[in-house]
Structures are given as structure tokens and as C-alpha cells.
Amino acid sequence: MTLYDLVEPGLVCRSNDPAEPRYRIAEIREADPLGADALLAAVPAMNHAADVPALTVALRALVPEPARLARWGVVECLAAMRDLGLLLGSLKRHGTEPVAAVPEVGPVLRELGRRTDMVPRDTVHHYTTWNPLGARRRSYTATDMERHLQDAVRMVFPSLVAALDSCAEVARLEPYDPGFAPALDRTAQHVQSVVDSIDFTVANVTPEFFARVLRPYFEEIDVDGRDYLGPAAAQVPLWLVDLTLWQSDRSDPAYDAFLDESLPYSLPAWRAFHAAHRGSVSAVGKVSAALSWESAHRLPPQLTASALSLARVLRLLKTFRARHIGIARKAYHDDLRLYDNGSGGAPVALLRTVLDLTRDNETLVRRALPHADVSAPRTPAA
Known part of the structure; x- marks a missing residue:
């Protein structure tokens, strides 16, 4: 447990409308709209092995169909961007442009960005605040130092x-x-x-x-010819x-x-x-x-x-x-x-x-x- 988790829940929403989905942090952490928990738990091992083919297959497997995405609210869209983002960053770390490798993810990133009024990729909010705690935590390396850095932010x-x-x-x-x-x-x-x-x-x-x-x-x-920074x-x-x-x-x-x-x-x-x-x-x-x-x-x-x-x-x-x-x-x-x-x-x-x-x-x-x-x-x- 971190200092963050001991803060009164109301404090998180204090500057904003508490009903706004972006500030329902517990709900976003809990959400797994892509059914990604088991697959993302394997990402640190894929990264350790620099297994680009496996990471590519994983990203392709998580890309949702348009009809499925259309049923989601903002909470689910934020959680989906969080989970896709772990694979975006992993592929790029190993020298592969993720949208070039899996073109079908491009329209999904654009739509998730539009639906959440944010950039079409994951940000520091997805990587830290909206990231689940405990065994479901999304991580590139599954190391203590990475977890400490996430907790510090x-x-x-x-x-x-x-x-x-x-x-x-x-x-x-x-x-x-x-x-x-x-x-x-x-x-x-x-x-x-x-x-x-x-x-x-x-x-x-x-x-x-x-x-x-x-x-x-x-x-x-690169998304549609424009570069977007990672978390x-x-x-x-x-x-x-x-x-x-x-x-x-x-x-x-x-x-x-x-x-x-x-x-x-x-x-x-x-x-x-x-x-x-x-x-x-x-x-x-x-x-x-x-x-x-x-x-x-x-x-x-x-x-x-x-x-x-x-x-x-x-x-x-x-x-x-x-x-x-x-x-x-x-x-x-x-x-x-x-x-x-x-x-x-x-x-x-x-x-x-x-x-x-x-x-x-x-x-x-x-x-x-x-x-x-x-x-x-x-x-x-x-």
C-alpha cells in the first residue's frame, strides 16, 4: 500500500466533477475491457527476451472490434488505452513502430483518444494512476524499481x-x-x-x-504521421x-x-x-x-x-x-x-x-x- 491509496477518496476528485469518469480511479483500475490480464502478465517476459513477434501477436490479439468498442463508456476506454499502451511502448522499445506492425490498432487508438478527449496513446495517467495495483499491475519489466517509480508518480x-x-x-x-x-x-x-x-x-x-x-x-x-510521447x-x-x-x-x-x-x-x-x-x-x-x-x-x-x-x-x-x-x-x-x-x-x-x-x-x-x-x-x- 502506498501513500496514494491512503488519501481520502474525495481528495482525488476535489478539483473536478466527482461524477466525471476520469476521476473514478478505482473503477478504471478494476476494468479489464480487453480481457488482457493474463496476456499482459506475460509482457515482462516477452520484453526480457526482446520477443517482437510475440509482442506483435499480443497487440493484434487485444485490438477490439468496432462494435465492441462502441459499447464502452469512458472508464472502459481509458482502461483499454492503458492496456494497449503497454504493448505500444514495448514494441517501440525493441525498435518496431507498433501501428506499422499492427495497422488495425491505429483506428482504435484514434477512437479511444476521441472518446476520452485525450491523445491517441497512453499517458502517465494510464501508466500510474489508472494502473491496477497488486497482481494485476501493468508493467514493462515487473521489477521492484519500476514499481517504485510508478508509485512515486x-x-x-x-x-x-x-x-x-x-x-x-x-x-x-x-x-x-x-x-x-x-x-x-x-x-x-x-x-x-x-x-x-x-x-x-x-x-x-x-x-x-x-x-x-x-x-x-x-x-x-507514430500515429497517422504524428509522433506521440509515451508516459x-x-x-x-x-x-x-x-x-x-x-x-x-x-x-x-x-x-x-x-x-x-x-x-x-x-x-x-x-x-x-x-x-x-x-x-x-x-x-x-x-x-x-x-x-x-x-x-x-x-x-x-x-x-x-x-x-x-x-x-x-x-x-x-x-x-x-x-x-x-x-x-x-x-x-x-x-x-x-x-x-x-x-x-x-x-x-x-x-x-x-x-x-x-x-x-x-x-x-x-x-x-x-x-x-x-x-x-x-x-x-x-x-
Whole structure:
């Protein structure tokens, strides 16, 4: 059992309509519309043997007939994409374009993407959140390290969903409002789970395993002449927290371009969140503007509290990014890497850019509070 499974069920749906099928996580995990459980349990052995013919036969065997697919709801469609995706990534890892090898899967991928309002292949959501636990877990390698990596990503999602609620609240308020600082404190509490997740990853997954064993399964595949990335940590929407805290008006063209490419892999509600807040005034923009009108020696208590809370959550984001870049540098070191870019399509240099941007925004806020302690988090208000 992981931290993810101990979270209150309501928290998973909090930022979205609880009736929306994408957030009925237990139902998606339980679903096996392709009858794939036994076959997918054999995939790690096929991968170990690099048995492309067997993987091809397995993918062909799972392709559903149109009439069968037409009877499915969104829950079944998400589970089907999850299960087909394990074979898509496996074939590509062994040098075979899956749709070229099994052309009949192409129309199915397009239809599953259309029915779920997502890209026509599996994403990090399929690979982690919607993946069954226990004996039914879908896995490329059936190794402990792969399971640890899945769990590290899986445990982040409930807190990030909750963080989007508090970020939306921050976006509605001004630094002088009594609710501004508490909303930022709640955001910091939720972002802490991302730091915990990266620490869990460092402790349980080696850079060598990720770079040499797992990373090849996340390569892009061709569907109708367009490349689609495989499951990637970059699809975890920490960038939506960035958006409301600083990125909407204090970004960098390279980061903006990367987010534009990552956005299609996100959930529909999160794409809507991005559209609603893109180009708005960020929390850093609001706080820095307010501070510029005040005397540094006589700041209103509410503004001081807001600036402190903002500096603390930015400090957490900076901590996560510093640890993330440390892992990435090891995994993509010249002596180890098989690819120039991460599974989300970004080079390590972009991680450095985002870390620098986060640090610059934290420094901007902190310098207005030269005697304040931003290291000790406040207790978030209920």
C-alpha cells in the first residue's frame, strides 16, 4: 500500500466533477475491457527476451472490434488505452513502430483518444494512476524499481489535484485579502508531496535503471504521421502550480514552448485550468506590485504574511527542481544516457532554465522580507 491509496477518496476528485469518469480511479483500475490480464502478465517476459513477434501477436490479439468498442463508456476506454499502451511502448522499445506492425490498432487508438478527449496513446495517467495495483499491475519489466517509480508518480496526484484548488483560490484573491496567505500555505502543504516523491525516487530507483532499462519504453510512437510521447513525469501537472504562482507573466519562451507541447497529454479539466489562467497576473506579479507601493519598514501585516507564504511555496518548488535536475543529470550523463532528451521531450538544459526561473521569483519575493524566516512553513488554515 502506498501513500496514494491512503488519501481520502474525495481528495482525488476535489478539483473536478466527482461524477466525471476520469476521476473514478478505482473503477478504471478494476476494468479489464480487453480481457488482457493474463496476456499482459506475460509482457515482462516477452520484453526480457526482446520477443517482437510475440509482442506483435499480443497487440493484434487485444485490438477490439468496432462494435465492441462502441459499447464502452469512458472508464472502459481509458482502461483499454492503458492496456494497449503497454504493448505500444514495448514494441517501440525493441525498435518496431507498433501501428506499422499492427495497422488495425491505429483506428482504435484514434477512437479511444476521441472518446476520452485525450491523445491517441497512453499517458502517465494510464501508466500510474489508472494502473491496477497488486497482481494485476501493468508493467514493462515487473521489477521492484519500476514499481517504485510508478508509485512515486502515483502518490503525487491527489496532492496536486488539491493544489490546483488552492492555486485557483490564490488566482481569485489579492495579497491584502485574508485568504491569500492561507491558500498559499495549503498549496505548500500539497507541493510537499512532490518533494517527498522525488526523495522516494532517489532512495528506490537508480539513475542507471531509469536510463538504461526503463527510459526506452517511453519512446514516442507514430500515429497517422504524428509522433506521440509515451508516459512521462513531465505530464504530471506541476506546471499548473507554476502557472498561477509565477509562470503566467514571468516565464521564458523555451518553457512556454515546452508547456504548449505537454498540454495535450494532460486531462481535459487541467487543459481548461491552463486556458483559464494563462496570461493572467501571477501571485508573484501581484505580490511584487503590492510591495512596490509599500515601505519596506512598514509593510501591512497581511501583505507580509502573503509574501512570506509565497516565498515558502516557491522555496519548496525550488527544492524539488534542484533534486530533479540532480537525478536528470545522472540519468542523462554522457556515459549513461541513451537519449538526448527526457521522456517528456525536454533536454536537461530546460530543467536548469525552470530551476533558475523558480529561484529568481523566490529571490524577488524574499528580498522584500530581509529579516523573515522563509524556511519554517506556517500551519495551513483549514
